[in-house]
Structure formats: structure tokens, C-alpha cells
Amino acid sequence: MHIGHIDGQTQLVGIMGYPVAHSLSPEMHNAAFAELGMNWRYVPLLVPPERLAEALRGVLALGFRGVNVTVPHKVTCIPHLDSVTEAVTIAGAVNTIRIDASKGRLEGLNTDMSGFLTDLAVNHVSVNEESRVVILGAGGAARSIGAGLARSGAHITFVNRTVERGVQIADFLRSSWEGCKVEAVGLEQLAEVSHDATLIINATSVGMFPYIDASPWRDDVPFPKDAVLYDTIYRPLQTKLMRDAERSGLRVIGGLGMLIYQGAAAFELWTGKKPPIELMRQVCLRRLSES
Numbered sequence: 001m002h003i004g005h006i007d008g009q010t011q012l013v014g015i016m017g018y019p020v021a022h023s024l025s026p027e028m029h030n031a032a033f034a035e036l037g038m039n040w041r042y043v044p045l046l047v048p049p050e051r052l053a054e055a056l057r058g059v060l061a062l063g064f065r066g067v068n069v070t071v072p073h074k075v076t077c078i079p080h081l082d083s084v085t086e087a088v089t090i091a092g093a094v095n096t097i098r099i100d101a102s103k104g105r106l107e108g109l110n111t112d113m114s115g116f117l118t119d120l121a122v123n124h125v126s127v128n129e130e131s132r133v134v135i136l137g138a139g140g141a142a143r144s145i146g147a148g149l150a151r152s153g154a155h156i157t158f159v160n161r162t163v164e165r166g167v168q169i170a171d172f173l174r175s176s177w178e179g180c181k182v183e184a185v186g187l188e189q190l191a192e193v194s195h196d197a198t199l200i201i202n203a204t205s206v207g208m209f210p211y212i213d214a215s216p217w218r219d220d221v222p223f224p225k226d227a228v229l230y231d232t233i234y235r236p237l238q239t240k241l242m243r244d245a246e247r248s249g250l251r252v253i254g255g256l257g258m259l260i261y262q263g264a265a266a267f268e269l270w271t272g273k274k275p276p277i278e279l280m281r282q283v284c285l286r287r288l289s290e291s
Contacts, residue, residue, distance in 0.1 A: 006041060012063070013270055014043040016055060016077075017070035021046075022209075022235070024284050025068055028263055031283045032275045040065075040271065049076065056080045056106060059099065066098045066270040068263075074140045077108065084108040090176060091144040096266040109269060112141065113148040115262025116232075122261075123253050125228055127199060129153035134197045136216045138165035138184070141232055142203035143172075150177045157193045158184040191221040200224075200245070202231040207239040209291075215240040223248040234259050237288055256284060 015025050021044070029042035045067065047055040052073055059067055069077050074093040078084060081097065087110040088094050094108035120127065127133065131154035135142050138160035146156055150173045158166035166184030173182045185193055194200065200223075206216040223229075229245040232255040242252040260280050267275040 007039070009039055011038075011040045011065050012043065013040065013066045013068075014045045014059070014064065015068040015070060016045045016047045016052075016059075016073055018046060018048050018072060020044040020070065023070065024234075024259065024287055025263060027287055028260070028280045028283050029267060032267060032280055035276045035279050036273060038271065038273070047073065049073070052076060053080050056097075060101065060104060060106060063101050064099050065101075066096065066266070068096055068266055069094050071140075081106045081108040085110065087111075087113055090147045091140075092147075092172070093140040093144060095262065096269060098269055109266075110144060111262040111265035111269070112144045112258070114265055115258045115260075116145050117148050118261040118265075119253070119257035120230070122257060125199065125230070125253070127152040127154045131155070131198045132196055133157070133199045133201065134159055134190075134194045136160070136200070136202045137204035138162065138169055139203065142166075142201075143169050145201055145203055145232075146173055146182065147176070150180050150182065153181070154199075155181040157182070159187060159190050159193065160184065161187050187218065190218050194221065195224055197224045197227050200227055200229045200250075202229075202233065202239075202241055205233065207231070207241050208233045209235045212236050213240060215244060217241055217244065223250055225249065227251075228253065231255055232258055234284075235288060235291070237285075256281070256288075260284060 026042045033040040082105040088108050091110045091113050095112045096109040098107045133154050133156045135158050160166040163186040170182045170184040173180050204216045206214050227250050229250045229252045231239050231242050233239050234255040246252050264275045264277050
């Protein structure tokens, strides 16, 4: 796809992380800009944790229109921002920043939560009062997903090696939504809490490239019948967890849709334009099949 020349009118956005070399976002967004004939560019920004505050002042000074924020900056960037949206308060993490250079302001947003919920809807997975959801992990992704599902009325259980981290998220969700049915347990209780699960979500990085032979599911625990398994990992497209669950008869969904829909939401927040979502998907699939 032809990307036009860069000139004095080119608008810049990017992604801050440490590392960022693995990110599909630059290719995905630049293809969308080219398709829409927009003089915008999306660049990777390698920012070590100790330089984060400087980097955020830097993109503001350089006239960037916005940035995505990924590991390890999703929570630590919050004190450096001028405002955050309700979604950030709920999820406790930022993955998108909108920059108003004229006012010198950085606004923190979270499109991970809406990206996940959009992908569930696109895959015709409904969550309601009857649902029993098991979320593996207790990091930023688990918190965003748990917050996104809290209003559904589902019973949500966080399963994590360090049970205290899961308890913190559960306490937060209960304080935000009265009557929220949420609990947290250690990995040793996985069999007990998952036997009647209708939706299992892997919100850990276990199984991500290059550690593709790892799985967060315990070998001695059977998968529940008729459940849907959603793995937020998209590299590889099919994880060991997904293969094992599929062999046990579960329907499996990978994390590529969540990546695309959170990216599409950020694109629209920065530009005010609807992005070509199918093109973004094809670009990601092509790059993932090459690697």
C-alpha cells in the first residue's frame, strides 16, 4: 500500500511502550491513514519507565495529536495527565492519550474495555445475569475486562497466582457497582470455580510469543463443557490454551479482534473519522502469518 511523503503538514501519533518492536499498531494505523488519504503517520516510541514523564512532555511539545500507551506505562502515566475519562477511572488504566496542543493538555482514555466488549458482541457472545465468567490474571487487562463486564450482572471470578491482586480488583469493582457479583481466588481453586463457567478469559501474557508452549490453565483441571474461551493474546493467533480448549469442545476466540477494535476506537478519537476496520484486520493477519 502506497504511503505518501511526509511534509510540514503531517500529523503524528504513536505508541509508547518498553518494548514496542513487536507492536502491530504502526502498520495497522498507517495502512488506515493511507486508505483514507490522510496525511497522518503512526510511529513506535521506545520509552523506558524512568523517561516516561519526559516523553509525555515531549510529544506535547512536538505537536503529536495522540499516543497509545502499552506495557509498562498504562497505570504509571496517569499522574502525568491533565484529565482522564470515566472509563480510565473504572479500568484503572490508560491505553490511549488525546493531545490538545493548543491548550497544552493530555487526556487519558481507555479503549481496551470497549475493544473487548465490541469483539464479544461481534462474535455473538452475550454476558448476562446467568453467565459465570472466569478471568485468568489480575493485571491491567484483567481489571479492564472485569470492569467492562461488571454491569452485565454476571458472576465474575478472578483467578490468579497472587490472590491478593485479584482481591484488590474485586474490592474495587464492588465499591464501584453495588451488588456486583465478583470474587477472587488462587490458582489452586481453579477447578472449583471453573466447573460451571460459561466464559473463560485469559487476561495474562502466558502463552504469548515467544513462549508459545506455555498455558495459564492447570493440566489437572478439565475445561467446563459448553463454555466459550477468549484469549486476549493475538501473537500467536492460536495459543496452546486455545488449542487445548478447542480439543475439549469449547468455542475459542483469540485476541486479534480486541486489538483491532481498541485501535479503531483510538483512531476515531484522534481523527474524528471512522477507520477501515476490515483493512486493519487484513494488515494484522498478514503480518502475523509472516511471523
